[in-house]
Amino acid sequence: MLNLEYIRSQFPGLETDWVLFDNAGGSQIARPxxxxxxxxxxxxxxxxxxxxxxxxxxxxxxxxxxxxxxxxxxxxxxxxxxxxxxxxxxxxxxxxxxxxxxxxxxxxxxxxxxxxxxxxxxxxxxxxxxxxxxxxxxxxxxxxxxxxxxxxxxxxxxxxxxxxxxxxxxxxxxxxxxxxxxxxxxxxxxxxxxxxxxxxxxxxxxxxxxxxxxxxxxxxxxxxxxxxxxxxxxxxxxxxxxxxxxxxxxxxxxxxxxxxxxxxxxxxxDYFADLADKHGYKGENNRKERFKYIYSLIAGHEEGLSRKVLDYLNARNDIKIIGPVEYNADIRVPTIAFVQKNRDSREITLKTDEDKVAIRWGHFYAYRLINDLGLHKQNGVVRISMVHYNSLDEADRLIRALDYAL
Ligand SMILES: Cc1ncc(COP(=O)(O)O)c(C=O)c1O
Structure with a gap:
């Protein structure tokens, strides 16, 4: 389990009442x-x-x-x-x-x-x-x-x-x-x-x-x-x-x-090596092993975030996930794109803004992909992108905001 209280304390930008789930656009910077x-x-x-x-x-x-x-x-x-x-x-x-x-x-x-x-x-x-x-x-x-x-x-x-x-x-x-x-x-x-x-x-x-x-x-x-x-x-x-x-x-x-x-x-x-120590790393005194250790914990945490959001989206029959529907960390990262039937993706995102949940719509410069999938006409996809400092509580807030927006 990741110690999210400690991790979040390393990212001053997270001290906001917004849920920041546009990390694939730009993540928060680490204090060190x-x-x-x-x-x-x-x-x-x-x-x-x-x-x-x-x-x-x-x-x-x-x-x-x-x-x-x-x-x-x-x-x-x-x-x-x-x-x-x-x-x-x-x-x-x-x-x-x-x-x-x-x-x-x-x-x-x-x-x-x-x-x-x-x-x-x-x-x-x-x-x-x-x-x-x-x-x-x-x-x-x-x-x-x-x-x-x-x-x-x-x-x-x-x-x-x-x-x-x-x-x-x-x-x-x-x-x-x-x-x-x-x-x-x-x-x-x-x-x-x-x-x-x-x-x-x-x-x-x-x-x-x-x-x-x-x-x-x-x-x-x-x-x-x-x-x-x-x-x-x-x-x-x-x-x-x-x-x-x-x-x-x-x-x-x-x-x-x-x-x-x-x-x-x-x-x-240094941040990742220190994080390994803070999460009970007991292996050789070797930074490369520390990196491997902490990244496997990060993948586990991200799998939990993906599971929560994907379970919600998969349960709705008006939503099409654009990407793997599985949450398995070997297959995907917690960057999750979807469309709702023929609805404009921008509209959905403006609604989640009302609940202070920051996600994003568009083609994300994967212009050819969105074109080949025929999604430009609905303003591309809605993209939710989470990283290791995001919490399951934030994923719950996203789901509540989506419940209102969709
Ligand atoms: C997968 C991917 N590649 C490349 C880029 C472009 O990065 P930069 O803005 O540093 O040129 C982005 C930015 O969104 C990206 O998501």
């Missing part, structure tokens, strides 16, 4: 992250790599953040982490690098169901002579099937772009299996983990992903993003910076980047 951002501003807000102590400290803080974030996602080398303002921008930087090394006729596979960030940047390469293929989800199960991917892969496929978790369906994809399938054909993978990292631990070694990218503003941090890339591939790419900056990560990070957020984000892995 804010504290370190302030610490940077007050004690090391200077340019890195000078000889004076403030600058030395700024460099130490920066490197420590990269070390901790690398350990958190199980990357060997902190230089494999590229920081940027958003996932959308980082994917565009990566796609621009591929544009410069691909050859005419090379193929890229994108899906029809993900956030546009990991689709559009790749699709735009069609303008440069590359062939874009679409991996479509199974319209009955709403799942991406490995067999369909295999039908699309050829020796010319250079990259497959897909997500770890859908920001609309809440569905988890088997990242390791999809990656293995792409690798059989010599293709690389670029995985969007934005809707995954608030709920589950990334393990770049286990999954063997080539690139994985996510945004901290949905994972308890500020508006900032990070992309992991395998070092040998980063070395082989041309970069996106001045000609004399040849080393990862700087070759992909033009200009100064956000040192205050970097230092702040060193507190995020």
């Amino acid at each position: 992250v804010v504290d370190r951002i302030n610490e940077h501003f007050y004690t090391s807000n200077v340019q890195l790599d000078g000889s004076y102590p403030h600058s030395v400290l700024a460099r130490e803080r920066h490197d420590e953040a990269h070390r901790k974030l690398a350990e958190w996602i199980n990357a060997d080398d902190p230089k494999e982490l590229i920081m940027g303002s958003s996932t959308s921008l980082l994917v565009r930087i990566l796609a621009d690098n591929f544009r410069r090394i691909l050859r005419d006729g090379d193929e890229i596979i994108v899906t029809n169901c993900d956030h546009e960030a990991n689709i559009g940047a790749w699709r735009d390469l069609a303008n440069y002579g590359f062939k874009i293929k679409e991996w479509r989800l199974n319209p009955d199960t709403l799942a991406l099937e490995k067999e369909d991917l295999e039908d699309l892969l050829t020796k010319k496929t250079k990259l497959v772009a897909f997500t770890a978790a859908s920001n609309v369906l809440g569905m988890l994809n088997p990242v390791k299996e999809f990656t293995r399938t792409a690798h059989k054909y010599g293709a690389l993978v670029c995985v969007d983990a934005v809707a995954y990292t608030p709920h589950r631990l990334i393990d770049v070694k286990e999954t063997d992903v080539d690139f994985i990218v996510f945004s901290f503003y949905k994972t308890y941090g500020p508006h900032y993003a990070m992309m992991y890339g395998k070092m040998d591939i980063l070395n082989a790419l041309p970069g996106f910076n001045h000609f004399f900056i040849r080393e990862p990560p700087y070759k992909f990070q033009p200009g100064n980047y956000n040192f205050e957020f970097c230092h702040g984000l060193s507190a995020l892995p």
Whole structure:
């Protein structure tokens, strides 16, 4: 069981009379992250790599953040982490690098169901002579099937772009299996983990992903993003910076980047490691094991939240859940989308506002998915998105608000 009283005390933004269930849009920021951002501003807000102590400290803080974030996602080398303002921008930087090394006729596979960030940047390469293929989800199960991917892969496929978790369906994809399938054909993978990292631990070694990218503003941090890339591939790419900056990560990070957020984000892995200790972790003195331990407790708690909301929605015959109807934590995260018969999704959301329950309607930039499901005409779906700091009492408040709104 998670100690929600303690956890919620770490998120000052939760001190409101609203129930915040729009976490897939943006989560609350953890207090220790804010504290370190302030610490940077007050004690090391200077340019890195000078000889004076403030600058030395700024460099130490920066490197420590990269070390901790690398350990958190199980990357060997902190230089494999590229920081940027958003996932959308980082994917565009990566796609621009591929544009410069691909050859005419090379193929890229994108899906029809993900956030546009990991689709559009790749699709735009069609303008440069590359062939874009679409991996479509199974319209009955709403799942991406490995067999369909295999039908699309050829020796010319250079990259497959897909997500770890859908920001609309809440569905988890088997990242390791999809990656293995792409690798059989010599293709690389670029995985969007934005809707995954608030709920589950990334393990770049286990999954063997080539690139994985996510945004901290949905994972308890500020508006900032990070992309992991395998070092040998980063070395082989041309970069996106001045000609004399040849080393990862700087070759992909033009200009100064956000040192205050970097230092702040060193507190995020600390938050999860400390949470493990607060929840009775008794294993080896090892942060990676602590991460695994606390994330399994988080998955258990989230399963309880999903069960409550899904049981309610499943019991109504006027509601269609858009995504897995099961609450099992191996299949989904507690991001739950639905429509009510032909009703406008926006209308429902405005009603739940009256009860101070914040949810959201729309296409959530998974524009192609909503289009292919024919849901644009009713203003997309209603999306409820919960995370580990949300309580079962809040889920009850949501259900009461839905009872009124539906
Ligand atoms: C799954 C997914 N990918 C990518 C993005 C885009 O992230 P950013 O705003 O950092 O570009 C979002 C934001 O909603 C998202 O939910």
